[in-house]
Amino acid sequence: MEQIEKKLKEILSKYLPDKKIPESFNPDMKLISDLKINSARIVDIILDIEEEFEIDFSNRDIEKISNISGILNLIKSKTQAK
């Protein structure tokens, strides 16, 4: 899980307003309201995750990634199912 989180942070940092993961980063943080990521970048994040972890997100999966723990759980379940 640590490796997944590390890779996820690298992806997220590209889309953060100041390109840096905040010190307060935690699994409960929401992408838009807490990390201030532009909503149009959520699609970019999904595409980057799909490429990095070689998984596919369904149209419905976007609803599960409003916060960090949601993304981590989704990546974990999809990588385990491969």
Place this chain on the structure above:
Amino acid sequence: MAFIGCDIIDLHDKQNVKSFANPKYLQKISTEDESDIVPESLIKPAFIWSNKEASYKALSKFLHVPPIFNPCDFTINKIRQTGNIFLSKIIYRPADYSLFAETHIDDGYYFSIARLHRTDHGKIYFFIEELNTKKHENASKQVRELLFRKLHCQNHYPLTSFNTDEHSRPYPILIHPMKKNIDISFSHDGGYIACAFDS
């Protein structure tokens, strides 16, 4: 109230340019049929995104919607052009709701205003300004201050009569000048801030 939502897309924002050039981005936010009805003269991902996000914002004032915007919940099924404005009909599929959007096309941006009722056309005011700060946290504050100044100058509403609650739900924001509620929607992207409101 009109239940309106707006969304602006900065066409020259570097990340937008990169994202919209990726065919996979368009596939993630639209169906093939839907993409086909968007005129080739438009930047399809920008047009589809702004229509759908504006619709989500409008709908979130009226229905309980998921906390995160899913573009695949919306389908654009009709588009009509009048000059630099494109009028669209958009279906929210989970509840089979129709929304109506107008998208203003400019060299620098696409700006969509969506509403639940077609008859609300004509009652909506909007303004678009270039942003003079790069800090996102200041953009939200800036657009509100700008709106208040405009309403103060145009409608003579006292500046002290406004109250916004931006954290109440994902998007709905109401202000209360005197005894009348005004439905309002804000948007920020790249170098632009925008606002639409009924009056």
